[in-house]
Amino acid sequence: xxxxxxxxxxxxxxxxxxxxxxxxxxxxxxxxxxxxxxxxxxxxxxxxxxxxxxxxxxxxxxxxxxxxxxxxxxxxxxxxxxxxxxxxxxxxxxxxxxxxxxxxxxxxxxxxxxxxxxxxxxxxxxxxxxxxxxxxxxxxxxxxxxxxxxxxxxxxxxxxxxxxxxxxxxxxxxxxxxxxxxxxxxxxxxxxxxxxxxxxxxxxxxxxxxxxxxxxxxxxxxxxxxxxxxxxxxxxxxxxxxxxxxxxxxxxxxxxxxxxxxxxxxxxxxxxxxxxxxxxxxxxxxxxxxxxxxxxxxxxxxxxxxxxxxxxxxxxxxxxxxxxxxxxxxxxxxxxxxxxxxxxxxxxxxxxxxxxxxxxxxxxxxxxxxxxxxxxxxxxxxxxxxxxxxx
Numbered sequence: 036x037x038x039x040x041x042x043x044x045x046x047x048x049x050x051x052x053x054x055x056x057x058x059x060x061x062x063x064x065x066x067x068x069x070x071x072x073x074x075x076x077x078x079x080x081x082x083x084x085x086x087x088x089x090x091x092x093x094x095x096x097x098x099x100x101x102x103x104x105x106x107x108x109x110x111x112x113x114x115x116x117x118x119x120x121x122x123x124x125x126x127x128x129x130x131x132x133x134x135x136x137x138x139x140x141x142x143x144x145x146x147x148x149x150x151x152x153x154x155x156x157x158x159x160x161x162x163x164x165x166x167x168x169x170x171x172x173x174x175x176x177x178x179x180x181x182x183x184x185x186x187x188x189x190x191x192x193x194x195x196x197x198x199x200x201x202x203x204x205x206x207x208x209x210x211x212x213x214x215x216x217x218x219x220x221x222x223x224x225x226x227x228x229x230x231x232x233x234x235x236x237x238x239x240x241x242x243x244x245x246x247x248x249x250x251x252x253x254x255x256x257x258x259x260x261x262x263x264x265x266x267x268x269x270x271x272x273x274x275x276x277x278x279x280x281x282x283x284x285x286x287x288x289x290x291x292x293x294x295x296x297x298x299x300x301x302x303x304x305x306x307x308x309x310x311x312x313x314x315x316x317x318x319x320x321x322x323x324x325x326x327x328x329x330x331x332x333x334x335x336x337x338x339x340x341x342x343x344x345x346x347x348x349x350x351x352x353x354x355x356x357x358x359x360x361x362x363x364x365x366x367x368x369x370x371x372x373x374x375x376x377x378x379x380x381x382x383x384x385x386x387x388x389x390x391x392x393x394x395x396x397x398x399x400x401x402x403x404x405x406x407x408x409x410x411x412x413x414x415x416x417x418x419x420x421x422x423x424x425x426x
Contacts, residue, residue, distance in 0.1 A: 069375065070404040071368045077349045079384045079391045082338045083270055085318065087260030087278075089333040091251035092321070095223050096231075097122055098244040101130065101216045108234040110248060116221045123247050125238065127217035134214050137207035144203050148196045155193060158186035225250040228331065251331065256324045258290060260337040261315040269341055270295060276320055276339040280329075284336070288329065290322035292339060344384050348392040354402045355382060355390055365396070366403035375403050 103125040110122050165182040168174030229249040232238065238245045258278060262270060270292060278288040296317045320337065322329065356364045363382050366375040380395030396402070 068370075068373065069368065071401040072351055072354060072404050074348055074350055074392065074396045074398055074400045074402060076346055076398060077389070078343065078345045079347060079349055079386060079389050080343045081341045081384050081386045083262065083266040083341060085260040085262045085266070085337045085339065087258040087318075087320070087335050087337045089329050089331060089335060090257045090259055091225075091228070091253060091331050092255035092257050093223060093225065093252040094228070094331075095225070095250050096246040097219060097221065097248050097250055098246045099123075099125060099216070099219060099238045099240050100244060101125060101213050102238055102240045103127070103129065103217065104237045105232060105234050105247070108230070108232075108247075110227050110230075112227055112230055114227045115225070116227065116250065117224045118221055120221045121218060122221055123219040123232075123234075125217040125219070127214055130210065130214040130217055133210040134207070137203065137210040141200065141203040141207055144196060144200045148193070148200060151189060151193050151196055155186065155189040158182070158189045162186050219247060221250055223250060223252070225252045228253075253327060253329075253331075254324055256322050256329045256331075257293075258320040258322060258335060258337060260318045260320060260335075260339075262295065262318045262339075264314040264316065267295060267316045267318075270318065270339050274339055274341070276337055278320075278322060278335045278337055281334050281336070286328075288322050288335075290320040290337075292318055293321050294319045342384055344391050347383065348396060348398055349389050350392060350396070350402055351404070352385055352387050352390045354404055355380070355385075367396070368401040368403050370401065 105123050106126050107124040108122075109124070110116060110120075116122070162179075162182040162185075165174050165179045169176065169179045227248050228251045231246045231248060238247075272292055272294055274292045276290045276292055278290050280286065296319075298316075299314055300317055318337075318339070350365065354365055358364065362379060364377050364379050367378050368375050378395055381393045383391030383393045385391070
């Protein structure tokens with residue numbers, strides 16, 4: 036039984052080898068031509084591939100610097116605004132009262148300054164009279180010194196009132212600024228991408244600045260791409276790139292690599308980079324978005340161009356054999372003689388799919404697609420070898 040199973044397996048194996056051998060011959064029984072590819076002109080590119088996430092070119096949180104209830108929210112989600120446009124209005128009754136109080140305090144000090152000026156004038160006149168009387172011995176030296184001291188006191192009060200007036204002016208300016216800040220305006224132009232605080236809510240700006248809306252510049256986006264440590268040494272700012280969306284891989288967007296971060300993102304939490312996992316560096320790419328097709332948070336595939344050769348001779352990379360010392364060869368097929376000849380070639384850019392041929396081939400020549408005939412040789416050996424079982 037065991038011998039029968041072995042014989043059956045051997046028959047199947049020989050039958051398969053015979054089928055392969057027959058398939059290599061044409062209808063006349065002659066050896067079939069090997070598969071070939073023609074040398075053509077084209078473009079060869081070598082790129083670095085990465086995945087990335089789209090971010091807004093500019094994202095600005097717009098907050099309130101004064102506390103109060105939002106009376107009016109003047110924008111809607113997705114609305115485009117210009118710098119200076121009204122975003123929200125906060126209940127300003129408290130701020131208005133503070134302005135009125137500051138103005139009253141300033142007016143009171145200015146009135147005191149007027150009174151003090153009159154007192155100074157009175158003290159100056161009294162001092163002049165006392166000096167004249169003192170010269171004729173009609174006023175004592177003590178009276179003269181008292182008049183001089185009175186004038187000095189009035190002048191010191193004037194300086195104090197001047198300082199108080201300066202402080203009151205500062206208080207008034209602060210109150211007016213707080214009142215002005217109840218009207219929240221857009222610091223930059225862009226699109227409202229988030230509404231954080233709705234109309235009617237109360238804001239408390241005493242501890243931190245509460246955010247009302249977020250405005251983003253969506254006409255120019257930034258792609259944060261993760262570049263592997265093996266590829267990061269080959270990229271540099273200024274290189275062009277192509278972006279494709281997961282939802283529409285047929286549409287490409289042109290971008291420019293602006294910056295490559297000097298350390299992995301994890302360095303923000305740890306002093307040393309994590310080495311137990313794959314290490315990536317963030318590359319920032321700028322891409323124009325005039326039609327608004329790109330949105331914040333989209334995932335894209337990034338292809339950063341390292342080098343390109345256009346209108347050059349090309350063949351598939353698999354047809355080129357690499358030897359010692361950087362020697363490259365191909366097998367050129369001659370249809371007339373139906374023979375393949377090995378020929379040395381000089382190659383250029385090779386992206387592992389297509390290789391540039393700098394020298395050694397001409398456009399239109401045929402190159403054998405298979406680089407060796409090990410399989411065919413094995414089949415021929417099988418046909419001429421006697422089985423160990425006697426067949």
